[in-house]
Amino acid sequence: MVPPFLSVREGLYRMEEIMGVILAAGKGTRMYPFSARYPKPLLPICNKPLIQYQIETLKALQIKKIIIVIGHLGFEIVRVLGDGSRYDVQIQYIEQPDTLGIAHAVGKLEPYIHSPFMLFLGDIFFKTQGLMPMIELLRRGEANAVLATKYEKDNEAIKRNFAVLCHEDGRVKRVIEKPRYITNNLKGCGLYLFDLHIFDAIRRTPRTAIRDEYEITEAIQILIDDGFTVRHTEVITDDVNMTFAADLLLCNLKELKNQGLHYLIGSNRELNPACKIENSVIGNHVRILPDIEIKNSLIFDHVVIKDSGNLHNLIMSPENVIDCSYIWKNGRETAEGP
Incomplete structure (x- = not known):
């Protein structure tokens, strides 16, 4: 041979x-x-x-x-x-x-x-x-x-x-x-x-x-x-x-850390000046009208947030809101499902 x-x-x-x-x-x-x-x-x-x-x-x-x-x-x-x-x-x-x-x-x-x-x-x-x-x-x-x-x-x-x-x-x-x-x-x-x-x-x-x-x-x-x-x-x-919805949030938070950023905000946005954003990714063309806190979250492009209430550990698209709190176990991120 x-x-x-x-x-x-x-x-x-x-x-x-x-x-x-x-x-x-x-x-x-x-x-x-x-x-x-x-x-x-x-x-x-x-x-x-x-x-x-x-x-x-x-x-x-x-x-x-x-x-x-x-x-x-x-x-x-x-x-x-x-x-x-x-x-x-x-x-x-x-x-x-x-x-x-x-x-x-x-x-x-x-x-x-x-x-x-x-x-x-x-x-x-x-x-x-x-x-x-x-x-x-x-x-x-x-x-x-x-x-x-x-x-x-x-x-x-x-x-x-x-x-x-x-x-x-x-x-x-x-x-x-x-x-x-x-x-x-x-x-x-x-x-x-x-x-x-x-x-x-x-x-x-x-x-x-x-x-x-x-x-x-x-x-x-x-x-x-x-x-x-x-x-x-x-x-x-x-x-x-990327198997489950929460894997998407995990990837975003990993890449945010990899880039050395505390948060990332896209272009053409409208944010309430008092809005607090921590360890989160905000997409392009996003409007955040109330004074709220966004933490450990991903906001898709073209989302409009009108309601008050803090947003933690979630993914928000124009069509859906997904709670991803379960990816934090014992204070750390994990890719495991609920």
């Missing part, structure tokens, strides 16, 4: 040959009521859509050709992002009518991808130490796939994602989707770099019995079992899977 890395070494990819892929087709039913109006990738984090952070991450790597897979309310994503020119990237949209898992979505992209690609899940907010180490592994011919990982102290967080088991030399030997029993603290974080061999693996990936979907972890395991080289890099410092 030809060594799996040979095709990579023959090509030594340039940065402009690597594409970006963002999966943004999910319905986000557990994010209700926001999912009825907003696709998850457009939900605001410090007054910027979640997906914009991912686009900016790709651009910083000089990856400017991006495919976005859309489905639920996909027209809204197209309306907001357009052709990508405002972000200095080129965006191509591919529709996924049936959401049958990550591997299914990626497999549908084979006709459009002719070079390695970096894959982001469009509902994950992450912070990294820089993703260039992933690309360097591929460019040096040392891997056919690279997984972004995080050393995770919280076993429950690993159970919600996937576990990564490695050989002593750092090669990945097994990936386990949503494991019940934790044997190490290495968590996969929904960010991947693949060469084209992944498509052969996806074509042979069966639907899983548990979720009746085509899981990308199953495809990765097939890639490993076929003798190809999969590695990982611990480049993720923080990540939140």
Whole structure:
């Protein structure tokens, strides 16, 4: 058998040959009521859509050709992002009518991808130490796939994602989707770099019995079992899977802290001069008429607040108000649900 890395070494990819892929087709039913109006990738984090952070991450790597897979309310994503020119990237949209898992979505992209690609899940907010180490592994011919990982102290967080088991030399030997029993603290974080061999693996990936979907972890395991080289890099410092409404508030407060801000107020706002704002994000075109205190909260664009009464630990959109008090447990923030 030809060594799996040979095709990579023959090509030594340039940065402009690597594409970006963002999966943004999910319905986000557990994010209700926001999912009825907003696709998850457009939900605001410090007054910027979640997906914009991912686009900016790709651009910083000089990856400017991006495919976005859309489905639920996909027209809204197209309306907001357009052709990508405002972000200095080129965006191509591919529709996924049936959401049958990550591997299914990626497999549908084979006709459009002719070079390695970096894959982001469009509902994950992450912070990294820089993703260039992933690309360097591929460019040096040392891997056919690279997984972004995080050393995770919280076993429950690993159970919600996937576990990564490695050989002593750092090669990945097994990936386990949503494991019940934790044997190490290495968590996969929904960010991947693949060469084209992944498509052969996806074509042979069966639907899983548990979720009746085509899981990308199953495809990765097939890639490993076929003798190809999969590695990982611990480049993720923080990540939140936007599953429930309160996760959105958690992401905003994390990013507020990351920016070193006590609060953030958008443009074209009208605020009562006596209004007190603490550890909160206020969107654009917001009107706050009464003298109130807003703390640990997120206010969407175009919200008008007329009633008195302090607002603590909540998300307010033009259509809904969601109490997120349960994300504070023992005086600290947590991503756990109620």
